[in-house]
Amino acid sequence: MMMTNYMEILMSNEPWNLIAFMVLPVAMAELLTAAELFILARPSASAGWKRLSHGLGIAAGIYFACVVAFFLLHVLPNITLRGWIDALxxxxxxLGIVPLGLITLQELGVFGGPSAKRQWHHILLLIGFLAVSHVAMIFGMVDPTLSGWQPPMQQNMMNMQHDMSNMPMDHSDMGSMSSDDMNQMHKDMHSSMHEGHMSQNGQQ
Structure with a gap:
Protein backbone atom coordinates (compact mmCIF):
# COMPACT_ATOMS: atom_id res chain seq x y z
CA MET A 1 0.00 0.00 0.00
CA MET A 2 1.31 3.43 -0.95
CA MET A 3 1.30 6.30 1.56
CA THR A 4 0.32 9.92 1.11
CA ASN A 5 3.03 12.53 1.57
CA TYR A 6 1.16 13.61 4.71
CA MET A 7 1.50 10.18 6.33
CA GLU A 8 5.05 9.71 5.08
CA ILE A 9 6.09 13.00 6.68
CA LEU A 10 4.54 12.02 10.02
CA MET A 11 6.20 8.60 9.96
CA SER A 12 9.65 9.94 9.03
CA ASN A 13 12.16 10.72 11.76
CA GLU A 14 10.05 8.83 14.29
CA PRO A 15 8.73 9.87 16.72
CA TRP A 16 9.74 13.53 16.39
CA ASN A 17 7.79 14.45 13.26
CA LEU A 18 4.64 12.89 14.70
CA ILE A 19 5.07 14.76 17.98
CA ALA A 20 5.94 18.12 16.39
CA PHE A 21 3.41 18.13 13.55
CA MET A 22 0.45 16.28 15.06
CA VAL A 23 0.60 15.50 18.78
CA LEU A 24 1.51 18.98 20.06
CA PRO A 25 -0.95 21.04 17.94
CA VAL A 26 -3.87 18.67 18.56
CA ALA A 27 -3.07 18.33 22.28
CA MET A 28 -2.98 22.13 22.70
CA ALA A 29 -6.28 22.51 20.82
CA GLU A 30 -7.98 19.80 22.88
CA LEU A 31 -6.69 21.22 26.17
CA LEU A 32 -7.87 24.66 25.07
CA THR A 33 -11.30 23.18 24.29
CA ALA A 34 -11.44 21.59 27.75
CA ALA A 35 -10.53 24.92 29.36
CA GLU A 36 -13.30 26.71 27.49
CA LEU A 37 -15.86 24.09 28.56
CA PHE A 38 -14.80 24.37 32.21
CA ILE A 39 -15.10 28.16 31.99
CA LEU A 40 -18.62 27.86 30.62
CA ALA A 41 -19.60 25.27 33.23
CA ARG A 42 -18.29 27.24 36.24
CA PRO A 43 -17.72 30.87 35.26
CA SER A 44 -17.45 32.06 38.88
CA ALA A 45 -14.64 29.63 39.77
CA SER A 46 -12.60 29.47 36.60
CA ALA A 47 -9.80 32.00 37.06
CA GLY A 48 -7.14 29.34 36.53
CA TRP A 49 -8.84 27.98 33.43
CA LYS A 50 -9.11 31.49 32.02
CA ARG A 51 -5.36 32.04 32.46
CA LEU A 52 -4.71 28.67 30.82
CA SER A 53 -7.07 29.49 27.95
CA HIS A 54 -5.40 32.84 27.39
CA GLY A 55 -1.87 31.40 27.39
CA LEU A 56 -2.74 28.41 25.23
CA GLY A 57 -4.71 30.57 22.83
CA ILE A 58 -1.58 32.58 22.11
CA ALA A 59 0.89 29.68 22.17
CA ALA A 60 -1.14 27.33 19.93
CA GLY A 61 -1.51 29.87 17.12
CA ILE A 62 2.14 30.95 17.20
CA TYR A 63 3.39 27.36 17.30
CA PHE A 64 1.18 26.19 14.44
CA ALA A 65 2.13 29.26 12.40
CA CYS A 66 5.76 28.10 12.70
CA VAL A 67 4.73 24.59 11.58
CA VAL A 68 2.88 25.95 8.55
CA ALA A 69 5.83 28.18 7.64
CA PHE A 70 8.13 25.13 7.82
CA PHE A 71 5.82 23.14 5.53
CA LEU A 72 5.53 25.98 3.01
CA LEU A 73 9.25 26.71 2.90
CA HIS A 74 10.90 23.31 3.37
CA VAL A 75 8.39 20.50 2.78
CA LEU A 76 6.00 21.38 -0.07
CA PRO A 77 8.72 22.57 -2.51
CA ASN A 78 10.48 19.20 -2.18
CA ILE A 79 7.57 16.79 -2.71
CA THR A 80 5.38 15.73 -5.61
CA LEU A 81 1.68 15.47 -4.82
CA ARG A 82 0.27 11.96 -5.09
CA GLY A 83 -3.18 12.72 -6.45
CA TRP A 84 -6.11 14.66 -5.03
CA ILE A 85 -6.31 12.55 -1.86
CA ASP A 86 -2.77 13.55 -0.93
CA ALA A 87 -3.46 17.19 -1.83
CA LEU A 88 -6.66 17.26 0.27
CA LEU A 95 -5.89 25.19 6.94
CA GLY A 96 -5.67 24.61 10.67
CA ILE A 97 -3.74 27.87 10.90
CA VAL A 98 -6.93 29.83 10.15
CA PRO A 99 -8.88 28.99 13.35
CA LEU A 100 -5.82 28.83 15.59
CA GLY A 101 -4.49 32.07 14.15
CA LEU A 102 -7.79 33.84 14.76
CA ILE A 103 -7.83 32.63 18.37
CA THR A 104 -4.32 34.01 18.87
CA LEU A 105 -5.30 37.37 17.40
CA GLN A 106 -8.31 37.49 19.72
CA GLU A 107 -6.17 36.79 22.76
CA LEU A 108 -3.68 39.46 21.69
CA GLY A 109 -6.52 41.98 21.50
CA VAL A 110 -6.37 42.55 17.75
CA PHE A 111 -10.13 42.01 17.57
CA GLY A 112 -12.76 40.51 19.80
CA GLY A 113 -15.69 41.71 21.85
CA PRO A 114 -17.39 40.90 25.14
CA SER A 115 -15.81 38.06 27.10
CA ALA A 116 -18.80 35.73 26.72
CA LYS A 117 -18.94 36.32 22.98
CA ARG A 118 -15.23 35.70 22.67
CA GLN A 119 -15.61 32.36 24.44
CA TRP A 120 -18.20 31.17 21.93
CA HIS A 121 -15.93 32.33 19.12
CA HIS A 122 -13.11 30.29 20.66
CA ILE A 123 -15.25 27.17 20.82
CA LEU A 124 -16.44 27.52 17.22
CA LEU A 125 -12.89 28.13 16.00
CA LEU A 126 -11.60 25.14 17.96
CA ILE A 127 -14.30 22.96 16.41
CA GLY A 128 -13.12 24.21 13.02
CA PHE A 129 -9.51 23.30 13.81
CA LEU A 130 -10.41 19.83 15.05
CA ALA A 131 -12.59 19.28 11.96
CA VAL A 132 -9.87 20.12 9.42
CA SER A 133 -7.23 18.21 11.39
CA HIS A 134 -9.43 15.11 11.37
CA VAL A 135 -10.05 15.49 7.63
CA ALA A 136 -6.26 15.60 7.19
CA MET A 137 -5.80 12.47 9.32
CA ILE A 138 -8.55 10.50 7.57
CA PHE A 139 -7.46 11.26 4.01
CA GLY A 140 -3.81 11.07 5.03
CA MET A 141 -4.31 7.38 5.89
CA VAL A 142 -5.97 6.55 2.55
CA ASP A 143 -4.01 4.84 -0.24
CA PRO A 144 -3.37 7.64 -2.80
CA THR A 145 -3.67 5.19 -5.70
CA LEU A 146 -7.45 5.19 -5.07
CA SER A 147 -7.52 8.66 -6.63
CA GLY A 148 -6.02 7.28 -9.86
CA TRP A 149 -2.44 8.27 -9.07
CA GLN A 150 0.24 5.72 -9.95
CA PRO A 151 3.81 5.52 -8.64
CA PRO A 152 6.34 6.71 -11.27
CA MET A 153 7.99 3.27 -11.62
CA GLN A 154 4.66 1.50 -12.04
CA GLN A 155 3.52 4.12 -14.56
CA ASN A 156 6.75 3.66 -16.54
CA MET A 157 6.25 -0.11 -16.61
CA MET A 158 2.67 0.32 -17.83
CA ASN A 159 3.87 2.65 -20.59
CA MET A 160 6.61 0.18 -21.57
CA GLN A 161 4.13 -2.69 -21.75
CA HIS A 162 1.79 -0.52 -23.84
CA ASP A 163 4.62 0.36 -26.23
CA MET A 164 5.60 -3.30 -26.56
CA SER A 165 2.03 -4.31 -27.32
CA ASN A 166 1.89 -1.71 -30.12
CA MET A 167 5.31 -2.60 -31.53
CA PRO A 168 5.06 -4.09 -35.05
CA MET A 169 6.58 -7.55 -35.36
CA ASP A 170 8.05 -9.17 -38.43
CA HIS A 171 6.51 -12.64 -38.36
CA SER A 172 8.61 -13.74 -41.32
CA ASP A 173 11.65 -13.73 -39.06
CA MET A 174 9.81 -15.68 -36.40
CA GLY A 175 9.51 -18.60 -38.68
CA SER A 176 13.25 -18.76 -39.19
CA MET A 177 14.01 -18.69 -35.46
CA SER A 178 15.02 -21.91 -33.81
CA SER A 179 13.35 -23.23 -30.67
CA ASP A 180 16.47 -22.34 -28.69
CA ASP A 181 16.24 -18.74 -29.90
CA MET A 182 12.57 -18.58 -28.95
CA ASN A 183 13.26 -19.98 -25.49
CA GLN A 184 16.09 -17.48 -24.95
CA MET A 185 13.87 -14.58 -26.00
CA HIS A 186 11.16 -15.64 -23.54
CA LYS A 187 13.76 -15.97 -20.77
CA ASP A 188 15.09 -12.46 -21.50
CA MET A 189 11.59 -10.96 -21.41
CA HIS A 190 10.75 -12.75 -18.16
CA SER A 191 14.04 -11.65 -16.57
CA SER A 192 13.46 -8.02 -17.61
CA MET A 193 9.93 -7.94 -16.16
CA HIS A 194 11.12 -9.63 -12.95
CA GLU A 195 13.92 -7.04 -12.49
CA GLY A 196 11.43 -4.21 -13.04
CA HIS A 197 9.09 -5.70 -10.43
CA MET A 198 11.93 -6.10 -7.90
CA SER A 199 13.06 -2.53 -8.56
CA GLN A 200 9.52 -1.23 -7.94
CA ASN A 201 9.26 -3.17 -4.64
CA GLY A 202 12.63 -1.83 -3.55
CA GLN A 203 11.53 1.75 -4.20
CA GLN A 204 8.33 1.27 -2.16
Missing amino acids: ALIAYL
Missing part, protein backbone atom coordinates in the same frame (compact mmCIF):
# COMPACT_ATOMS: atom_id res chain seq x y z
CA ALA A 89 -4.86 15.85 3.32
CA LEU A 90 -2.09 18.46 3.12
CA ILE A 91 -4.44 21.38 2.41
CA ALA A 92 -6.75 20.42 5.30
CA TYR A 93 -3.76 20.17 7.63
CA LEU A 94 -2.42 23.60 6.67
Whole structure:
Protein backbone atom coordinates (compact mmCIF):
# COMPACT_ATOMS: atom_id res chain seq x y z
CA MET A 1 0.00 0.00 0.00
CA MET A 2 1.31 3.43 -0.95
CA MET A 3 1.30 6.30 1.56
CA THR A 4 0.32 9.92 1.11
CA ASN A 5 3.03 12.53 1.57
CA TYR A 6 1.16 13.61 4.71
CA MET A 7 1.50 10.18 6.33
CA GLU A 8 5.05 9.71 5.08
CA ILE A 9 6.09 13.00 6.68
CA LEU A 10 4.54 12.02 10.02
CA MET A 11 6.20 8.60 9.96
CA SER A 12 9.65 9.94 9.03
CA ASN A 13 12.16 10.72 11.76
CA GLU A 14 10.05 8.83 14.29
CA PRO A 15 8.73 9.87 16.72
CA TRP A 16 9.74 13.53 16.39
CA ASN A 17 7.79 14.45 13.26
CA LEU A 18 4.64 12.89 14.70
CA ILE A 19 5.07 14.76 17.98
CA ALA A 20 5.94 18.12 16.39
CA PHE A 21 3.41 18.13 13.55
CA MET A 22 0.45 16.28 15.06
CA VAL A 23 0.60 15.50 18.78
CA LEU A 24 1.51 18.98 20.06
CA PRO A 25 -0.95 21.04 17.94
CA VAL A 26 -3.87 18.67 18.56
CA ALA A 27 -3.07 18.33 22.28
CA MET A 28 -2.98 22.13 22.70
CA ALA A 29 -6.28 22.51 20.82
CA GLU A 30 -7.98 19.80 22.88
CA LEU A 31 -6.69 21.22 26.17
CA LEU A 32 -7.87 24.66 25.07
CA THR A 33 -11.30 23.18 24.29
CA ALA A 34 -11.44 21.59 27.75
CA ALA A 35 -10.53 24.92 29.36
CA GLU A 36 -13.30 26.71 27.49
CA LEU A 37 -15.86 24.09 28.56
CA PHE A 38 -14.80 24.37 32.21
CA ILE A 39 -15.10 28.16 31.99
CA LEU A 40 -18.62 27.86 30.62
CA ALA A 41 -19.60 25.27 33.23
CA ARG A 42 -18.29 27.24 36.24
CA PRO A 43 -17.72 30.87 35.26
CA SER A 44 -17.45 32.06 38.88
CA ALA A 45 -14.64 29.63 39.77
CA SER A 46 -12.60 29.47 36.60
CA ALA A 47 -9.80 32.00 37.06
CA GLY A 48 -7.14 29.34 36.53
CA TRP A 49 -8.84 27.98 33.43
CA LYS A 50 -9.11 31.49 32.02
CA ARG A 51 -5.36 32.04 32.46
CA LEU A 52 -4.71 28.67 30.82
CA SER A 53 -7.07 29.49 27.95
CA HIS A 54 -5.40 32.84 27.39
CA GLY A 55 -1.87 31.40 27.39
CA LEU A 56 -2.74 28.41 25.23
CA GLY A 57 -4.71 30.57 22.83
CA ILE A 58 -1.58 32.58 22.11
CA ALA A 59 0.89 29.68 22.17
CA ALA A 60 -1.14 27.33 19.93
CA GLY A 61 -1.51 29.87 17.12
CA ILE A 62 2.14 30.95 17.20
CA TYR A 63 3.39 27.36 17.30
CA PHE A 64 1.18 26.19 14.44
CA ALA A 65 2.13 29.26 12.40
CA CYS A 66 5.76 28.10 12.70
CA VAL A 67 4.73 24.59 11.58
CA VAL A 68 2.88 25.95 8.55
CA ALA A 69 5.83 28.18 7.64
CA PHE A 70 8.13 25.13 7.82
CA PHE A 71 5.82 23.14 5.53
CA LEU A 72 5.53 25.98 3.01
CA LEU A 73 9.25 26.71 2.90
CA HIS A 74 10.90 23.31 3.37
CA VAL A 75 8.39 20.50 2.78
CA LEU A 76 6.00 21.38 -0.07
CA PRO A 77 8.72 22.57 -2.51
CA ASN A 78 10.48 19.20 -2.18
CA ILE A 79 7.57 16.79 -2.71
CA THR A 80 5.38 15.73 -5.61
CA LEU A 81 1.68 15.47 -4.82
CA ARG A 82 0.27 11.96 -5.09
CA GLY A 83 -3.18 12.72 -6.45
CA TRP A 84 -6.11 14.66 -5.03
CA ILE A 85 -6.31 12.55 -1.86
CA ASP A 86 -2.77 13.55 -0.93
CA ALA A 87 -3.46 17.19 -1.83
CA LEU A 88 -6.66 17.26 0.27
CA ALA A 89 -4.86 15.85 3.32
CA LEU A 90 -2.09 18.46 3.12
CA ILE A 91 -4.44 21.38 2.41
CA ALA A 92 -6.75 20.42 5.30
CA TYR A 93 -3.76 20.17 7.63
CA LEU A 94 -2.42 23.60 6.67
CA LEU A 95 -5.89 25.19 6.94
CA GLY A 96 -5.67 24.61 10.67
CA ILE A 97 -3.74 27.87 10.90
CA VAL A 98 -6.93 29.83 10.15
CA PRO A 99 -8.88 28.99 13.35
CA LEU A 100 -5.82 28.83 15.59
CA GLY A 101 -4.49 32.07 14.15
CA LEU A 102 -7.79 33.84 14.76
CA ILE A 103 -7.83 32.63 18.37
CA THR A 104 -4.32 34.01 18.87
CA LEU A 105 -5.30 37.37 17.40
CA GLN A 106 -8.31 37.49 19.72
CA GLU A 107 -6.17 36.79 22.76
CA LEU A 108 -3.68 39.46 21.69
CA GLY A 109 -6.52 41.98 21.50
CA VAL A 110 -6.37 42.55 17.75
CA PHE A 111 -10.13 42.01 17.57
CA GLY A 112 -12.76 40.51 19.80
CA GLY A 113 -15.69 41.71 21.85
CA PRO A 114 -17.39 40.90 25.14
CA SER A 115 -15.81 38.06 27.10
CA ALA A 116 -18.80 35.73 26.72
CA LYS A 117 -18.94 36.32 22.98
CA ARG A 118 -15.23 35.70 22.67
CA GLN A 119 -15.61 32.36 24.44
CA TRP A 120 -18.20 31.17 21.93
CA HIS A 121 -15.93 32.33 19.12
CA HIS A 122 -13.11 30.29 20.66
CA ILE A 123 -15.25 27.17 20.82
CA LEU A 124 -16.44 27.52 17.22
CA LEU A 125 -12.89 28.13 16.00
CA LEU A 126 -11.60 25.14 17.96
CA ILE A 127 -14.30 22.96 16.41
CA GLY A 128 -13.12 24.21 13.02
CA PHE A 129 -9.51 23.30 13.81
CA LEU A 130 -10.41 19.83 15.05
CA ALA A 131 -12.59 19.28 11.96
CA VAL A 132 -9.87 20.12 9.42
CA SER A 133 -7.23 18.21 11.39
CA HIS A 134 -9.43 15.11 11.37
CA VAL A 135 -10.05 15.49 7.63
CA ALA A 136 -6.26 15.60 7.19
CA MET A 137 -5.80 12.47 9.32
CA ILE A 138 -8.55 10.50 7.57
CA PHE A 139 -7.46 11.26 4.01
CA GLY A 140 -3.81 11.07 5.03
CA MET A 141 -4.31 7.38 5.89
CA VAL A 142 -5.97 6.55 2.55
CA ASP A 143 -4.01 4.84 -0.24
CA PRO A 144 -3.37 7.64 -2.80
CA THR A 145 -3.67 5.19 -5.70
CA LEU A 146 -7.45 5.19 -5.07
CA SER A 147 -7.52 8.66 -6.63
CA GLY A 148 -6.02 7.28 -9.86
CA TRP A 149 -2.44 8.27 -9.07
CA GLN A 150 0.24 5.72 -9.95
CA PRO A 151 3.81 5.52 -8.64
CA PRO A 152 6.34 6.71 -11.27
CA MET A 153 7.99 3.27 -11.62
CA GLN A 154 4.66 1.50 -12.04
CA GLN A 155 3.52 4.12 -14.56
CA ASN A 156 6.75 3.66 -16.54
CA MET A 157 6.25 -0.11 -16.61
CA MET A 158 2.67 0.32 -17.83
CA ASN A 159 3.87 2.65 -20.59
CA MET A 160 6.61 0.18 -21.57
CA GLN A 161 4.13 -2.69 -21.75
CA HIS A 162 1.79 -0.52 -23.84
CA ASP A 163 4.62 0.36 -26.23
CA MET A 164 5.60 -3.30 -26.56
CA SER A 165 2.03 -4.31 -27.32
CA ASN A 166 1.89 -1.71 -30.12
CA MET A 167 5.31 -2.60 -31.53
CA PRO A 168 5.06 -4.09 -35.05
CA MET A 169 6.58 -7.55 -35.36
CA ASP A 170 8.05 -9.17 -38.43
CA HIS A 171 6.51 -12.64 -38.36
CA SER A 172 8.61 -13.74 -41.32
CA ASP A 173 11.65 -13.73 -39.06
CA MET A 174 9.81 -15.68 -36.40
CA GLY A 175 9.51 -18.60 -38.68
CA SER A 176 13.25 -18.76 -39.19
CA MET A 177 14.01 -18.69 -35.46
CA SER A 178 15.02 -21.91 -33.81
CA SER A 179 13.35 -23.23 -30.67
CA ASP A 180 16.47 -22.34 -28.69
CA ASP A 181 16.24 -18.74 -29.90
CA MET A 182 12.57 -18.58 -28.95
CA ASN A 183 13.26 -19.98 -25.49
CA GLN A 184 16.09 -17.48 -24.95
CA MET A 185 13.87 -14.58 -26.00
CA HIS A 186 11.16 -15.64 -23.54
CA LYS A 187 13.76 -15.97 -20.77
CA ASP A 188 15.09 -12.46 -21.50
CA MET A 189 11.59 -10.96 -21.41
CA HIS A 190 10.75 -12.75 -18.16
CA SER A 191 14.04 -11.65 -16.57
CA SER A 192 13.46 -8.02 -17.61
CA MET A 193 9.93 -7.94 -16.16
CA HIS A 194 11.12 -9.63 -12.95
CA GLU A 195 13.92 -7.04 -12.49
CA GLY A 196 11.43 -4.21 -13.04
CA HIS A 197 9.09 -5.70 -10.43
CA MET A 198 11.93 -6.10 -7.90
CA SER A 199 13.06 -2.53 -8.56
CA GLN A 200 9.52 -1.23 -7.94
CA ASN A 201 9.26 -3.17 -4.64
CA GLY A 202 12.63 -1.83 -3.55
CA GLN A 203 11.53 1.75 -4.20
CA GLN A 204 8.33 1.27 -2.16
